[in-house]
Amino acid sequence: ISGLAGNVIDHILELLPVQDAARTSILSRNWRYIWSTLPNLVLDYDFYHKLIEESESKFKLAVDEILLLHMGNIVKFILDTRGAHLSSCADIDRWVLFVTRNGVKKLTLRFSNLDTYSLPPSIFKCSTLTHLELTNCVFKPPSSFLGFPNLISLVLQRTTFVPTTSFCVIKVPLLEDLSLNMCHGTQYLNIISPSLKSLNVRDSHYCLVLNCF
Amino acid sequence: MASSTTGEKKILTLKGGDNEEFILEESLVLQSELLKNMVKEERVSSIPLPSIKSKTLVKIIEYLKKHAELTPSNKEEFKNFEKEFVNVVLEELLDITVAVNYLKINGLLEFCCQAVADRIKDKSVEAVRKIFRIESDFTPEEESEFRKETPEAFEGDLDDTTN
Numbered sequence: 001i002s003g004l005a006g007n008v009i010d011h012i013l014e015l016l017p018v019q020d021a022a023r024t025s026i027l028s029r030n031w032r033y034i035w036s037t038l039p040n041l042v043l044d045y046d047f048y049h050k051l052i053e054e055s056e057s058k059f060k061l062a063v064d065e066i067l068l069l070h071m072g073n074i075v076k077f078i079l080d081t082r083g084a085h086l087s088s089c090a091d092i093d094r095w096v097l098f099v100t101r102n103g104v105k106k107l108t109l110r111f112s113n114l115d116t117y118s119l120p121p122s123i124f125k126c127s128t129l130t131h132l133e134l135t136n137c138v139f140k141p142p143s144s145f146l147g148f149p150n151l152i153s154l155v156l157q158r159t160t161f162v163p164t165t166s167f168c169v170i171k172v173p174l175l176e177d178l179s180l181n182m183c184h185g186t187q188y189l190n191i192i193s194p195s196l197k198s199l200n201v202r203d204s205h206y207c208l209v210l211n212c213f
Numbered sequence: 214m215a216s217s218t219t220g221e222k223k224i225l226t227l228k229g230g231d232n233e234e235f236i237l238e239e240s241l242v243l244q245s246e247l248l249k250n251m252v253k254e255e256r257v258s259s260i261p262l263p264s265i266k267s268k269t270l271v272k273i274i275e276y277l278k279k280h281a282e283l284t285p286s287n288k289e290e291f292k293n294f295e296k297e298f299v300n301v302v303l304e305e306l307l308d309i310t311v312a313v314n315y316l317k318i319n320g321l322l323e324f325c326c327q328a329v330a331d332r333i334k335d336k337s338v339e340a341v342r343k344i345f346r347i348e349s350d351f352t353p354e355e356e357s358e359f360r361k362e363t364p365e366a367f368e369g370d371l372d373d374t375t376n
Contacts, residue, residue, distance in 0.1 A: 028348065
């Protein structure tokens with residue numbers, strides 16, 4: 001396997017469950033830091049369920065440990081906790097803060113409908129985001145929110161918009177793909193996106209204001 | 214190698230590492246980004262691939278043919294073919310993966326990487342070392358120190374077998 005190019009090894013590790021990929025760092029010196037410097041962290045449905053079945057604290061400890069072991073930028077971060085209830089979201093705020101401070105570009109947060117998650121301020125300050133996908137979140141930007149300058153794709157499912165003043169304004173100058181699936185509070189939504197190419201709206205209740213200059 | 218055409222179909226020769234020649238339709242090799250660029254930019258009719266064993270090349274050509282015949286109606290058959298395709302000894306699977314990465318056949322690369330990943334899923338560190346013939350070069354102290362660093366949740370029931 002040492003004959004494989006670096007990009008192939010990275011790819012193989014990304015296709016492995018995190019638990020298995022992490023163990024490769026104790027194979028030998030050559031393998032020591034390959035996993036911990038991988039730019040993509042995928043904590044998917046299987047990862048969550050394997051741990052949450054034992055206990056919530058075990059799951060949270062595991063995510064803490066993964067993030068503490070990680071070195072370098074985190075380009076992609078996926079956290080999927082659908083299908084099981086979490087008693088507190090404070091830890092998630094910390095994880096999101098961590099990835100937004102480490103250059104995250106592609107961020108996916110999926111929660112179960114039992115735990116609607118209020119997005120922390122760190123997301124709204126994250127200018128590196130290019131892809132953002134949220135399920136069951138509350139989108140309430142702080143009054144200082146300037147939009148996402150590099151966002152290309154925004155996918156929102158069962159997300160509730162809460163206005164800062166009278167509107168919930170999202171400036172996304174580079175946005176190309178926007179998808180709103182069963183969202184609430186879209187009457188407050190005012191998306192400013194001059195470069196939109198694809199719009200997908202499903203079963204959102206109220207009117208949608210879309211400004212394109 | 215002289216370039217030849219039969220009707221509309223252009224013919225191309227690939228030369229494997231042991232100089233064995235494979236003659237095939239040019240349209241087939243276009244699935245490889247590397248060969249596609251060579252064919253389009255340089256209009257070559259024979260491409261030497263000295264780093265790829267003929268045995269590996271035979272497998273890859275077999276895949277390219279099957280993939281070219283893929284239609285919505287034979288999807289199931291193709292899936293079974295893919296499964297059989299990676300059902301080879303690890304050495305061969307790694308040879309194929311290296312070659313596919315070099316040739317840039319993206320769909321097949323993804324599939325090969327998944328097949329390699331599946332072989333080490335749920336395996337213990339010792340088993341993975343045996344499977345990939347990796348010698349640990351850690352001192353016993355380092356090894357136990359690094360094991361302590363690995364999240365506890367990642368231990369548990371692991372498979373020590375190497376098949």
